[in-house]
Amino acid sequence: MLPRVLEPEIMDTALDAADYDAMDHGAVNEAFCRDFLAARPQLACVLDAGTGTGLIAVELCRRAPAANIVAIDLANEMLALAKKNVQAAGYADRIEVARRDAKRTGFDDGDFSAVISNSLVHHLPEPGAFLKEAARLLAPGGLLFVRDLARPEDETAVSSLVDRYALVTATDPTLRSRESRQRALFAASLRxxxxxxxxxxxxxxxxxxxxxxxxxxxxxxxxxxxxARA
Incomplete structure (x- = not known):
């Protein structure tokens, strides 16, 4: 099995945020929200941990009129784009965007009916700290739904996935540079x-x-x- 190689926990440059927001996450985000809702969560107060640019929170509000979401991240540049995306989608009354550490949120025990996270865990040097925090934050019977990359067996598998999902196809130099950065980011995230x-x-x-x-x-x-219920 390929050993785990950590990458930065926080992507907090304007370039990082813009590159991430420009990726085509549509199908992945739609599948995430569909599968989360299929698990029949309570939607009164959902924590989106590691929200990035807020696209999953927005998609969830589109699909579930009852959803109220607190979307957190540590990256200021990501949060700036998240706020813009939430405002543009018209969900500022249902999505609160806040700078919080998913491992130490500062929220009270049992504050949330559900905790969701997409592609946060692979950024964390100690992911167990986030899982413990999620357990603390959930009300009894509350749902934790996490989706993330799975580490491949070897470098051959990494290369295969990168070639499948992060091809460099643009001819414009600026776009080609962005695609090259996205390709490198995807490979690092898999590792x-x-x-x-x-x-x-x-x-x-x-x-x-x-x-x-x-x-x-x-x-x-x-x-x-x-x-577990008390």
């Missing part, structure tokens, strides 16, 4: 990702009963867990 077994081993006791961690695409795993 920084966890395996299903590693995620399972990090689950706190309050989330273990009935939890599922499984590969749900050729490059993603999904964790679905509910906090």
């Amino acid at each position: 920084a990702a966890l395996t299903c077994d590693e995620v399972s081993a990090l689950l706190p006791d309050a989330l273990r009963v009935g939890a599922r961690v499984e590969l749900t695409s050729d490059r993603h795993y999904t964790l679905v867990a509910r906090k």
